[in-house]
Amino acid sequence: MPSLSEVYRTHPVHVQHKDPDFNSLQELPESYTWTHLDTNSNCVMKESVPVIDLNDPNASKLIGHACKTWGVYQVVNHGIPTRLLDEIQWVGQSLFSLPSHQKHKVARSPDGVAGYGLARLSSFFPKLMWYEGFTIAGSPLEHFHQLWPQNYSKHCDIVMQYDETMKNLAGKLMWLMLDSLGITKEDIKWGGSKGQFKKASAVLQLNSYPICPDPDRAMGLAPHTDSTLLTILYQNNISGLQVHKEGLGWVTVQPLSHGLVINVGDLLHILSNGLYPSVLHRVLVNRTRQRLSVAYLCGPPSNVEICPHAKLVSPSQPPLYRSVTWNEYLGAKAKHFDKALSSVRLCSPINELFDVSEAHKNSVQVG
Numbered sequence: 001m002p003s004l005s006e007v008y009r010t011h012p013v014h015v016q017h018k019d020p021d022f023n024s025l026q027e028l029p030e031s032y033t034w035t036h037l038d039t040n041s042n043c044v045m046k047e048s049v050p051v052i053d054l055n056d057p058n059a060s061k062l063i064g065h066a067c068k069t070w071g072v073y074q075v076v077n078h079g080i081p082t083r084l085l086d087e088i089q090w091v092g093q094s095l096f097s098l099p100s101h102q103k104h105k106v107a108r109s110p111d112g113v114a115g116y117g118l119a120r121l122s123s124f125f126p127k128l129m130w131y132e133g134f135t136i137a138g139s140p141l142e143h144f145h146q147l148w149p150q151n152y153s154k155h156c157d158i159v160m161q162y163d164e165t166m167k168n169l170a171g172k173l174m175w176l177m178l179d180s181l182g183i184t185k186e187d188i189k190w191g192g193s194k195g196q197f198k199k200a201s202a203v204l205q206l207n208s209y210p211i212c213p214d215p216d217r218a219m220g221l222a223p224h225t226d227s228t229l230l231t232i233l234y235q236n237n238i239s240g241l242q243v244h245k246e247g248l249g250w251v252t253v254q255p256l257s258h259g260l261v262i263n264v265g266d267l268l269h270i271l272s273n274g275l276y277p278s279v280l281h282r283v284l285v286n287r288t289r290q291r292l293s294v295a296y297l298c299g300p301p302s303n304v305e306i307c308p309h310a311k312l313v314s315p316s317q318p319p320l321y322r323s324v325t326w327n328e329y330l331g332a333k334a335k336h337f338d339k340a341l342s343s344v345r346l347c348s349p350i351n352e353l354f355d356v357s358e359a360h361k362n363s364v365q366v367g
């Protein structure tokens with residue numbers, strides 16, 4: 001089975017590597033200035049992203065509803081020790097506060113997945129983002145050894161522990177999300193005999209949005225959906241993440257102390273036959289505070305075919321997508337970006353609109 005790093009190697013993304021030292025810039029350079037940027041979120045919000053207590057006996061139903069209506073929710077009482085969440089933020093903080101020349105020692109190469117650099121989606125936008133990131137795929141040992149020759153093991157231990165803990169949570173959330181669609185552990189063979197999703201692959205993405213001199217004209221991370229099954233995001237207490245909801249526009253995801261944001265990714269959208277929308281999201285930046293986040297981007301083993309699940313397909317609900325591996329889908333994303341889902345769609349957009357609303361009605365019965 002190809003590793004995720006091999007997958008990325010076959011789909012290089014060419015991002016021109018500028019060398020911004022964000023802290024030294026007093027003015028927003030032209031290359032970072034986004035025009036027509038609507039930074040106002042829906043201020044008079046009657047609705048906000050659902051918050052779900054994982055200890056609630058109705059958690060699966062609530063999660064199913066959140067996935068169908070928002071494609072995103074926040075969880076509390078998720079069982080991840082707050083100490084570990086603080087520690088992973090500390091790793092991010094230590095990394096991004098290193099001098100620029102240090103960080104560039106571990107710069108991500110165009111065909112690599114791991115390392116320091118701009119957002120991979122930068123190549124699809126004419127302007128740069130007020131953002132720096134560090135991607136971890138597998139062990140961070142080699143890079144951390146370069147960054148902290150004396151002190152790497154503590155940072156490595158935290159990352160490995162975070163990774164393991166997130167894997168377990170991702171498995172738990174995956175079943176809760178599938179359960180409300182009527183899909184059981186027996187229905188997903190690659191989930192393992194006990195359904196622990198041990199074979200799932202994942203990437204850990206540390207994100208930093210430095211203090212910005214002109215936040216109304218800058219973009220932290222441009223609008224995108226994740227190419228995952230699901231993403232588990234830990235954000236520090238600084239707001240900036242926004243999700244797009246039909247009819248409401250951009251809605252800020254209010255940070256909850258030690259809460260986690262769960263995104264439906266494109267592959268879960270496919271698996272659910274369009275019932276769960278993969279959430280469009282973006283990040284805005286801040287004049288006075290640095291924002292940090294940690295995304296656990298979780299997908300299936302890279303060679304497993306993902307397709308609309310048989311239980312969600314019928315003559316009245318035809319499959320909306322053909323089957324794809326994560327490997328193949330990442331290739332489609334690298335080529336088509338926001339058109340990647342359409343590139344694997346079987347039904348025309350008009351039919352899809354009709355079919356999705358039909359599917360939504362039917363799903364109430366399935367769940």
Ligand SMILES: O=C(O)CCC(=O)C(=O)O
Pocket residue numbers: 205207221226233235240241281283292293294295
């Ligand atoms: O920083 C955030 O809140 C979002 C990060 C994100 O969307 C990503 O890493 O894919």
Ligand SMILES: [Fe+2]
Pocket residue numbers: 224225226281
């Ligand atoms: Fe994302």
